[in-house]
Amino acid sequence: MFDTLLSMNYEPFFLSFKLASITTFILFVLSIPLAWFLSQTSSKSKPMLEALTALPIVLPPSVIGFYILIALSQNSPIGSFFENTFGIKLVFNFTSLVIASCFYSLPFMVQPLQAGFENINKNILEASYIGGKSRFETLFKVALPNIKPAILTAIVVTFAHTVGEFGVVLMVGGSIPGETKVASVAIYEMVEIMDYSLAHRYSAIMLTMSFLVLLSVYIFNAKHKNKFAGIH
Amino acid sequence: MLSININKTLHGSSGEMDLDINIKIKEHDFVALTGESGSGKTTLLRTLAGLDDAKGKILLGNDVWLDSKINLAVQKRQIGFVFQDYALFENMNVEENLLFINKDKDLASKLLNITELSALKKRAVTTLSGGQKQRISLCRALMNRPKLLLMDEPLSALDPKMREKLQNEILILHKEFKTTTIMVSHDPSEIYKLSNRVIVLNKGKVINDGSPKDVLLKTTGSAKFSFEGKLLEIIKADVIYIAVISIGQQIVEVAVSQEEMKNLTIGNTVNLSTKAFTPNIK
Numbered sequence: 001m002f003d004t005l006l007s008m009n010y011e012p013f014f015l016s017f018k019l020a021s022i023t024t025f026i027l028f029v030l031s032i033p034l035a036w037f038l039s040q041t042s043s044k045s046k047p048m049l050e051a052l053t054a055l056p057i058v059l060p061p062s063v064i065g066f067y068i069l070i071a072l073s074q075n076s077p078i079g080s081f082f083e084n085t086f087g088i089k090l091v092f093n094f095t096s097l098v099i100a101s102c103f104y105s106l107p108f109m110v111q112p113l114q115a116g117f118e119n120i121n122k123n124i125l126e127a128s129y130i131g132g133k134s135r136f137e138t139l140f141k142v143a144l145p146n147i148k149p150a151i152l153t154a155i156v157v158t159f160a161h162t163v164g165e166f167g168v169v170l171m172v173g174g175s176i177p178g179e180t181k182v183a184s185v186a187i188y189e190m191v192e193i194m195d196y197s198l199a200h201r202y203s204a205i206m207l208t209m210s211f212l213v214l215l216s217v218y219i220f221n222a223k224h225k226n227k228f229a230g231i232h
Numbered sequence: 233m234l235s236i237n238i239n240k241t242l243h244g245s246s247g248e249m250d251l252d253i254n255i256k257i258k259e260h261d262f263v264a265l266t267g268e269s270g271s272g273k274t275t276l277l278r279t280l281a282g283l284d285d286a287k288g289k290i291l292l293g294n295d296v297w298l299d300s301k302i303n304l305a306v307q308k309r310q311i312g313f314v315f316q317d318y319a320l321f322e323n324m325n326v327e328e329n330l331l332f333i334n335k336d337k338d339l340a341s342k343l344l345n346i347t348e349l350s351a352l353k354k355r356a357v358t359t360l361s362g363g364q365k366q367r368i369s370l371c372r373a374l375m376n377r378p379k380l381l382l383m384d385e386p387l388s389a390l391d392p393k394m395r396e397k398l399q400n401e402i403l404i405l406h407k408e409f410k411t412t413t414i415m416v417s418h419d420p421s422e423i424y425k426l427s428n429r430v431i432v433l434n435k436g437k438v439i440n441d442g443s444p445k446d447v448l449l450k451t452t453g454s455a456k457f458s459f460e461g462k463l464l465e466i467i468k469a470d471v472i473y474i475a476v477i478s479i480g481q482q483i484v485e486v487a488v489s490q491e492e493m494k495n496l497t498i499g500n501t502v503n504l505s506t507k508a509f510t511p512n513i514k
Contacts, residue, residue, distance in 0.1 A: 123319035126283055127369075129306045130313045131333035132376060141332065145323035 008201065011178055012186035019094070019169075019182060020162040023101040027109040027158055030102075035110050036139055039117035054107050061104065061167025068100045068172050092174050097182070100172040101162045109158045116150025117143060149221045156217045160210055233258060234380065234412055238279055238288035238298070242436065244270050251275055251286070251436040257429075259293075259379075262406055262413045264423040264444070267433035273416045276433070277382045280414070281313055282306035292379060312373030312411065314383040318365040320357045326368055327353040333375040343371035346408070347401055363394035367401065374409055381411040387422065399425055420448050458505030463498055477504060 034053070038046060056064055072090035073079045082088045090096050120143055128138040144151065166184040173180030175189060183206060190199035234257040242249045251272040257263055265273050278284040282297065283306055290298040297304045321329050326349060330340040344350045347367040357365060366386060373381060386402070387395045403426055406413050417423050423430055423444055430447040432440035440447050461479035466488070468474075473493045475486045486504060488496070496502065 121317065121319060123315045123317060124321060126281075126306075127313065127315065127319045127372070128321070128332075129283075130281055130309075130311060131372070132307045132310065133332075134307065142321055142323070146321070 004201070008198075012181055012183040012202070013205070015094075015178070015181065016163045016183040019097050019101060020159045022098050023105055023162045024109070024155055024159045026098070026102055027105060028155060031106070031109040031113055031154070032139075032144070035113035036117055036143070038110070038114050053110050056104050057107050061165070062171060064104055065100065065168040065171030068096075068103060068168070072096060072099065072172075091172060092176065092180065094173075094179055097169055097173045097180055100168045101165060104165055104168045105158045105162050108161045109154050112150050112154035112157065113147070116147030116154075119150075120146055149224045152220060153217060156213055160213055163206075164210065233291075233293060235289070235291045236276075236280065238276075238286040238290065240275065240279065240284070240286035240288075242272060242275060246270060249436045251279075253433075253436075253438060255431065255438060255441070257412060257414070259412055260410055261429055262403075262427045263415070264427035264430045265414055265416045265433065266418060266423060266430060267439075271433040272436040273433055274384055277313075277384050277414065277416065280380070281311055281382055282309050309380075310376050310378055312376060312378035312381040314366070314369050314373050314381075314386045316385040316388060318362075318369045320365055320368055320372070322356075322358055325354050325356055326360075329357060329368055330372050330375050333372055336375065339375060339377075340371070343374060343405075346404060347371055363390050363398065366390065366398060370398075370402065370405065374405060374411075377409065378411060381406070381409075381413045383413070383415040385416050385418070388418065395419075395422070402426060424448055458503055460501060460503055463496055463500055463502045465498060466493055466496065475502075477502060479504065 034049075038049060038053075069091060070076060071078055074083055074089070074091075079090050082090050088095065090099065124142060124146070125138055128142045129135075133141070163182075164184065166188065169180065169182055170185055170188070173182075173185075175181045175185050181189075183202060187199050187202045187206070190196075190202065235255075236257070237254045238251070239253075240251045242251050249270075249272070253272075253276055265276065267273055275284060279286045280290065280297075282304060285303065286298065288298065289296075292309075295304075296302050297309060321332060324332060327340060327344070330343065331337065341350065341353075344353055347370065349364065349367055349371070352360065352364065357368060360368070366389075370386070373383075383402075387398055390398065399422055402413075402415075405411075406426075415426065417426075427444055430440070430442065430444050431438055432447060459479045461477040461484075463475060464478055464483070465476040466473050467476065473488050473490065475488045475493075475496065477484050477486060484504075
């Protein structure tokens with residue numbers, strides 16, 4: 001049992017986690033200002049931005065993958081710019097997976113953060129402004145520290161969702177071992193060549209890890225809630 | 233001198249309403265702002281703080297806070313504001329809540345001393361009682377040494393005993409820090425104790441403005457004393473009727489004749505007064 005586990009090729013898993021870590025980091029940095037803006041604004045552009053942000057939830061991954069492929073290919077202005085200026089190809093490599101994942105997982109980062117910001121008592125933010133603090137300082141010293149459960153949820157769900165993506169990755173990255181062949185794609189290939197025993201092992205690992213990650217988030221959030229529901 | 237001359241259309245629960253306020257408030261005054269809910273009290277405070285927009289002019293001394301060209305940002309008005317729901321920063325302990333506004337440790341410990349909170353300064357604010365939280369909120373509002381202190385029903389969520397304690401502290405702090413203070417309140421005894429001027433708003437307009445004595449005392453003509461209450465019930469008892477009236481926290485019964493009864497409607501506010509008799513007070 002252990003021998004088979006030890007001799008297994010874990011590269012697709014490492015690739016999946018590398019991709020998920022980088023995507024989560026990039027999205028966290030980009031989503032904080034976006035979610036903060038969406039939570040505080042009453043401008044007419046808000047529903048438009050919210051709809052755009054939520055699109056990846058409802059679109060088939062193949063549609064997202066198709067558009068990204070078109071946008072980043074050598075024939076597109078973006079693709080040819082990067083190829084000519086930096087000598088970087090934007091499709092069928094790891095970079096393209098990161099770009100695609102950032103689009104695909106965007107709502108999973110933005111929405112929990114936005115909900116967290118919207119749930120903060122407005123008076124707390126106003127108390128900070130009245131105390132002379134800028135919006136920027138209020139965001140980092142008051143708003144973010146008060147939405148820790150939402151931050152954790154956003155990070156974990158984005159990470160898990162990126163690990164679990166399949167369609168977009170396959171379309172934009174293909175299945176190049178060590179470059180774009182992530183765990184979900186590897187499992188798909190195993191099933192195609194009818195290597196069910198390996199597919200079973202990979203799938204079981206994915207299932208267990210995903211469950212444990214989600215379980216720990218829910219445990220943390222429950223504890224956090226109890227802490228704040230203390231004596232009043 | 234704080235001069236306020238503002239106009240703003242509000243979209244309240246009872247449709248559109250014009251908030252139209254033109255008042256001047258002397259330095260170091262303690263003004264109580266009262267009136268029915270939806271009369272524009274909170275909006276007036278928020279406009280003074282710079283949290284809401286309005287048309288018109290607001291001047292504090294020679295500083296222009298609002299006119300046709302200027303709308304000074306909330307951060308630059310250097311006011312103190314106490315919210316009804318405390319609005320403390322829950323990620324910080326008691327002392328940090330104060331120091332976040334201003335790093336002046338001496339001022340923070342002075343304020344915590346006056347409000348008897350020094351022993352709690354390292355405590356998480358979520359573990360404190362309502363009265364303690366509101367005192368922290370009050371201390372925090374004074375960390376900027378504001379010229380203007382605004383309080384939106386600061387004590388209405390607290391029990392009567394705690395209220396009285398905080399009223400004293402508010403008065404001490406108002407005098408110590410020489411602020412001009414505007415407080416929204418519905419409690420006549422609180423208004424009488426703290427303020428030297430009462431402004432009553434109704435539907436966005438000032439309908440009464442004067443000393444607490446002039447505004448709050450309901451006695452008219454030769455009445456010796458008079459209470460305002462709510463008529464709860466009229467019970468027929470033989471040839472007369474008994475009116476049950478709630479006054480403050482108490483229920484009283486008053487005998488009324490059939491003639492008098494005709495003018496009374498259950499649920500209305502009534503005025504109960506008496507002339508020529510000597511009350512016994514024990």
